[in-house]
Amino acid sequence: MGRILAIDYGKKRTGIAVTDELQIIASGLATVSTDELISFLKDYIQKENVELFVIGEPKRLNNTASESESLIIPFLQQLSKEIPTIPVQRVDERFTSKMAFQTMIDSGLKKKQRQNKALIDEISATIILQSYLYSK
Template structure:
């Protein structure tokens, strides 16, 4: 089995999380600048066996797509073109940023550490991935 890699896509930064090879545990991997996301993914999959991308789908409370979806759709087209060998699935990402922030508080991080937006993005990607794993 290959790893599953989750993407919490953002305008400036994108959080990345990945499973172990048995697809049991979701772990935060890193946060990359969105401009470098495709290059990062190509490099990562050249070293690791990835069989699926999970990409957050931002929704509003009324279940309509959020404004961020307009930024994600062009990325999905580029991803499909640049890395056609790995399929992707979408997962509802509502409240993941709030859950990530609460996770940071529960973990005992200081206020200064909780202001690290890159860490929030990475934790959000992990929550998206864990949500997918639970649903399997």
């Protein structure tokens, strides 16, 4: 069994989370500059067996695509060209940033630490991945 890697795609930064090899636990992996995302993914899959990419799908409350989706579509096209062997699954990512922020509060992080947007992105990716695992 390979790992599942989740991506919380952002204009500047992208949060990444990954499962263990048994696909039981979702853990934050990193936050990378979106410009370096494809090369990061290529490097990662050279070292680890990844069988699926789970990518957040931003939606509005009325279930239509949010404006962020227009940034994700070109990335998805590039990803399928650059890494065609790994399938992609989309997961609704509504409220993940708010949930990530609340998780930081609940875990006792100080205000200064909660302002770390990279950490919010990584936690959001973990929430997206955990949501996917629950739905399986």
